[in-house]
Amino acid sequence: xxxxxxxxxxxxxIVLSGIIFTSCNKSLxxxxxxxxxxxPSSTTTISKSIAANPNDSLFxxxxxxxGLNVTLNDTTKTFTVFAVDNVGMKIFVNAATGxxxxxxxxxxDFSKFISGTYPVTAVxxxxxxxxxxxxxxxxxxxxxxxxxxxxxxxFPLPTQIQxxxxxxxxxxxxxxxxxxxxxxxxxNVPLTGIDQLASNGVIHHTYSVVAPPSALLKSVxxxxxxxxxxxxxxxxxxxxxxxxxxxxxxxxxxxxxxxxLAPNDAxxxxxLFGALYQGLIFQGVPAGTAFTQATLLSATPxxxxxxxxxxVKGIVAYHILASNPSGNYVPNIRVFSxxxxxxxxxxxxxxxxxxxxxxxxxxxxxxxxxxxxxVTFSGAGTFPPxxxxxxxxxxxxxxDLHAVNGVLHIIDKVxxxx
Numbered sequence: 001x002x003x004x005x006x007x008x009x010x011x012x013x014i015v016l017s018g019i020i021f022t023s024c025n026k027s028l029x030x031x032x033x034x035x036x037x038x039x040p041s042s043t044t045t046i047s048k049s050i051a052a053n054p055n056d057s058l059f060x061x062x063x064x065x066x067g068l069n070v071t072l073n074d075t076t077k078t079f080t081v082f083a084v085d086n087v088g089m090k091i092f093v094n095a096a097t098g099x100x101x102x103x104x105x106x107x108x109d110f111s112k113f114i115s116g117t118y119p120v121t122a123v124x125x126x127x128x129x130x131x132x133x134x135x136x137x138x139x140x141x142x143x144x145x146x147x148x149x150x151x152x153x154x155f156p157l158p159t160q161i162q163x164x165x166x167x168x169x170x171x172x173x174x175x176x177x178x179x180x181x182x183x184x185x186x187x188n189v190p191l192t193g194i195d196q197l198a199s200n201g202v203i204h205h206t207y208s209v210v211a212p213p214s215a216l217l218k219s220v221x222x223x224x225x226x227x228x229x230x231x232x233x234x235x236x237x238x239x240x241x242x243x244x245x246x247x248x249x250x251x252x253x254x255x256x257x258x259x260x261l262a263p264n265d266a267x268x269x270x271x272l273f274g275a276l277y278q279g280l281i282f283q284g285v286p287a288g289t290a291f292t293q294a295t296l297l298s299a300t301p302x303x304x305x306x307x308x309x310x311x312v313k314g315i316v317a318y319h320i321l322a323s324n325p326s327g328n329y330v331p332n333i334r335v336f337s338x339x340x341x342x343x344x345x346x347x348x349x350x351x352x353x354x355x356x357x358x359x360x361x362x363x364x365x366x367x368x369x370x371x372x373x374x375v376t377f378s379g380a381g382t383f384p385p386x387x388x389x390x391x392x393x394x395x396x397x398x399x400d401l402h403a404v405n406g407v408l409h410i411i412d413k414v415x416x417x418x
Contacts, residue, residue, distance in 0.1 A: 046081055046198040047072035058089035058107070061114045065127060066134035068160075072200070079201035080139040080157070082175070082186050084209050085193075089114075092209040097123055135160035136175060136212035142201045145179060145194040153339035154178035154185075156257070161212060163254055163404070171255060173212060173404065176334055177204075183370040186210045188336040188400045190370040207370075217260060217403040218251040224398075224410065229268030232301030237313035247316055250331065251405070258406030259321040259335040261361070261377055263414045264397065265301075271383050271414045273298035275307055317350035318361065318379060318417040329353045334407050337372035337399040340365035351417045361415055362390050375399060375409065381416025 047069045050056045063069040072079060084092065086107070093110045094103050100123065101109050112118040114125050138160045149155035158172035177186045184191040186206055193205035221227055221234075238246040250256055263271075273294050280290035297303040304312055322329040329352040340363050348360040359380065366374040375396040380389045394413035401408040 043199050045073045045075060045200050046079055046203060049196065049198045049203060050081075050083060055085045056083055058086045058093075058110055058114060059084050061111050062089070062125075062130055062134055065115055065125065065130040067131070068134045068138065071160075072138070075200050077140070077200060078142040080141065080143040081201065081203050082137045082139075082177075082191075082206050082210060083203050084137075084206055086110075088192070088206065088208040091207075093125075096125065132161065132212050132214075133209055136173065137210060139175070143177075144197075144202050145184070145204070148177050148179045148184075150179050152341070152345075153333055153335040156334075159212070174257070175210060176336065176339075178339060183338075185336070185338050185370075187402065188338045188372075190338075213402040213404045215403055216252055216254060217256075217258060217406045217408060218248065220401050220403045220408050221251060221260070221262060224262075226264045226266070227262050227410070229265045229272065229301045229304070230262045232304045233268065233312050233316050236304040236307065236309060237316040239309045247320075250320075254405050256331065256405035257334050258331040259333055260406060260408045261319040261321070261394070261396075261415065262408060262410050263319070263394070264410055264412060267394070267411065267413045268301075269298055271416075272303050272307075274383060275311075276303060279307070314351060314354075314417055315414065317353070318415050320350045321361075322348050322350050322352060324348065324352070324356075329356070331406075335363075336402075336407055337365060337375045337396065337409070338367075338370070340372055340375050342367060349417075355417075358417065372399070377411060377415060379415030379417060381418045383414065383416060 044052070047063065050060045050063065050072070051069070053060075060069070063072065072081065090103055090110055093101050093113050097113065101113055109118070113123075114130070116124045116127065116130075118124045136159045139157045140160060143157065154176040155178060156174045156176055159175050161173035162169055163171045163173055175186055177191075178184060184194070186204075187210055189210045190207045191204055192207050196203040196205075215223075221231060234247045234251075238248050244250060244253065250258065251260075276297050277290050277294035280293055281287065285293070297306055320331050321333055321335055322331050323333050324330075325332065329348060329350060331350060335347070342365055344362050344364045346360045347363050348358075351358050352360065362378045364376050365372040377394045377396070378390040378392060379394075382388070382392050392413055394411040394415060396409045397412050398408075398410040401410070
């Protein structure tokens with residue numbers, strides 16, 4: 001069957017050319033607003049401060065397991081540590097063991113899991129895992145809360161995890177604190193205490209462990225069975241492109257910093273059907289035949305191969321958030337659910353690479369305590385066409401799927417740029 005000369009109300013643009021760079025988390029319990037504690041100046045190192053605090057005994061065990069307690073005792077350097085008190089560490093261990101170690105277990109059980117001496121019939125935290133978690137909680141400079149930015153969406157800080165130790169030793173995996181009212185966060189985890197000063201830096205406390213991502217966006221997207229149509233759209237949009245002008249290359253590039261909104265299959269399939277049907281009608285195919293052919297072609301993700309590359313590329317680009325730091329729109333912002341404003345706010349996308357004046361997508365979150373309980377996005381276009389702009393609301397059904405090079409949110413409707 002020949003390709004359909006599609007004439008539908010989408011934005012047929014070529015985007016991304018010339019661009020250079022850039023598990024589903026459980027809901028957190030509601031927390032009360034956090035009062036700013038006052039700590040005296042200290043002549044004690046971070047390592048010794050944590051070791052001396054009974055409420056940090058399990059996190060101290062993590063540092064010992066990783067060997068980074070020695071690093072944090074170095075007075076010739078400064079650090080920021082996002083530590084976790086015993087309550088938060090127990091939440092982490094309980095989740096990491098699939099509930100095998102209950103929250104009511106003795107402290108000794110949690111300590112044994114972290115130190116790797118728990119009975120072999122159960123799981124232990126490996127030394128490698130301990131190193132990764134501990135390194136991701138440490139920033140190699142002193143950042144009191146006053147130094148953490150408030151600009152949307154967050155304030156990236158390089159952790160101790162090197163992405164390429166051999167070729168680029170200064171390239172680090174980044175964490176994303178943000179300071180706001182009434183809650184502040186690291187990634188999507190609330191801060192519960194700030195500005196505990198030590199002689200070689202500062203300690204902040206988080207609600208639970210802020211775990212480092214371990215996979216690239218490409219792998220995270222590939223792991224989701226309900227994103228087969230989105231993957232097919234990406235492949236079609238990439239046709240004829242090379243290098244980092246390909247979506248697939250961006251998703252597989254470790255030093256990117258992206259936010260991807262991926263419509264699930266239930267959202268994508270009807271839009272694919274409508275696009276195929278409208279294209280066939282435009283070509284003069286009788287309505288009954290067009291309906292039958294569009295139904296057949298849209299039954300599998302391969303139906304995207306019958307749509308014009310530019311149209312599909314424009315739709316995919318509209319699902320990748322972007323900003324303009326130096327005259328060009330690039331995919332360089334990582335927006336966690338908790339970074340989404342509580343009032344409707346427009347965020348630019350990669351469509352703005354070709355149409356700078358486009359208003360972008362509209363985002364809004366509803367918060368329950370510290371948790372973004374509902375996150376929505378809407379686009380300028382509607383399906384079927386002709387509706388009021390930004391009237392169709394896409395709700396995030398899986399949020400904060402964190403990857404090395406970005407964060408993925410799965411949504412239940414397709415966003416159309418016009």
